[in-house]
Amino acid sequence: FQPKVLAGRRVLITAGPTSEKIDPVRVITNRSSGKMGYAIAQAAREAGAQVVLVSGPTALDAPYGVNRVNVESAAQMQAAVMAEARQADIFIAVAAVADWHVANASDSKLKKKAGGQPPELQFSANPDILADVAQMTPGPFCVGFAAETENLHENAEAKRQRKGVSLLVGNLAQQAMNADTTELILFDTQGARALPALPKLDAARRLIQEIASQAPLTTAD
Ligand code: C5P
Numbered sequence: 374f375q376p377k378v379l380a381g382r383r384v385l386i387t388a389g390p391t392s393e394k395i396d397p398v399r400v401i402t403n404r405s406s407g408k409m410g411y412a413i414a415q416a417a418r419e420a421g422a423q424v425v426l427v428s429g430p431t432a433l434d435a436p437y438g439v440n441r442v443n444v445e446s447a448a449q450m451q452a453a454v455m456a457e458a459r460q461a462d463i464f465i466a467v468a469a470v471a472d473w474h475v476a477n478a479s480d481s482k483l484k485k486k487a488g489g490q491p492p493e494l495q496f497s498a499n500p501d502i503l504a505d506v507a508q509m510t511p512g513p514f515c516v517g518f519a520a521e522t523e524n525l526h527e528n529a530e531a532k533r534q535r536k537g538v539s540l541l542v543g544n545l546a547q548q549a550m551n552a553d554t555t556e557l558i559l560f561d562t563q564g565a566r567a568l569p570a571l572p573k574l575d576a577a578r579r580l581i582q583e584i585a586s587q588a589p590l591t592t593a594d
Contacts, residue, residue, distance in 0.1 A: 377421030378585035384422040385461035385513065386414050387454060387468035387502065389429035391447045395494065396479040400445075403469050406551045407431030409518070410467035412577035414439045417465075420581050425461070427453045429468055447471050447499035458506050463588050464513040466503040469520070474499055507537040514539060514588035520546035525558065526565060533560050540587060542580065559583060 388410020392400045407428060414426040415436035424439045427450055435441035442457075444450045447470045458464060473496035483492050507515045515538040519529040522545065529543035543558040543565075556570040557580060568579050 378582060379417055379463075380421035382422050382462045382588075383425075383460055384414075384417045384463045384465065385425050385427070385454065385457050386410055386417070386465045387427045387429075387450060387470070388414065389431040389433075390469050391429045391450055391471045391499075392445045393471050393474040393499075394446065394478045395475050396481065396483045398482055401471065401475065402430070403471065404551055405429070405431075405469035407433050408551070408553065408573050409555060409577070410465075411436060412573040413465055413467060413580060415574065416577035416581040417463075419578070420585065422463075425457050427457070427468075446474060447502070448474065451500045451502050451505070454502050454506065458509060458513060461513040463516070463584060464503075464506050465516040465584070466506070467518050468502075470502060471499055473497060501536070503538065504536045514584070516540045516542065516584060519543045522546050526560075529558065529560050530565070540584065561587070 389407035390403045390405040392402045394400055411433050414424050418424045418436060418438045426439050426441045428441055428443055430445060442453045444453050450468060450470060476495040476497040503517050506512060517536050517538045519532045519541055521528045525543050525545060529541055533541035539561060541560045543560060544555050554570055554572050555576050557568045557576050559566045568576060
């Protein structure tokens, strides 16, 4: 038996990678599988929440009862999130959003010419979706993720403060990316607390209990 700790609450989640266009047949993306975000969406739904899952391209099926919005680029993810954020009580940013998009993306396929130079891509910064939502007043209770390869504690706590979020969930990228289990560390104003290594769905259920105990009961609007 799982108590419905999020009954009636609206939870907005981002998951998966983003995919940034180079030309009509080529993209820049990353190795995020979406598993952690989808597990959190399932756990939130099991806990009684109304869940909107804004997802980059993944191979996963939407969890039962979850309303999925499919996007590709960070700009599309930002637009989809902003359309929902005002109605959300809780925002959990799990997506591995690309830091940059290709500023000189081509509308026609880039062609290789004999003896020619390779194309030169230029990059522009993507919006920081989590930081933007964290600045909304009133706004949802915001939870961020940090996948780091080293100095997890320092980087995660610094990121929590920089992004202005209440709770930041850290994990080691080399362990978590594409894996079925994860070891989460929770960073909040009280400090850092490690959860045990668990299958992602069990880790997601623990995280949802934690979020439910921290998120204020008032709605965003
Ligand atoms: O800065 P970094 O990408 O490491 O921060 C990770 C957290 O910020 C994650 O919660 C991620 O979903 C979110 N993020 C975002 N928009 C970005 C970059 C990261 O929402 N452009």
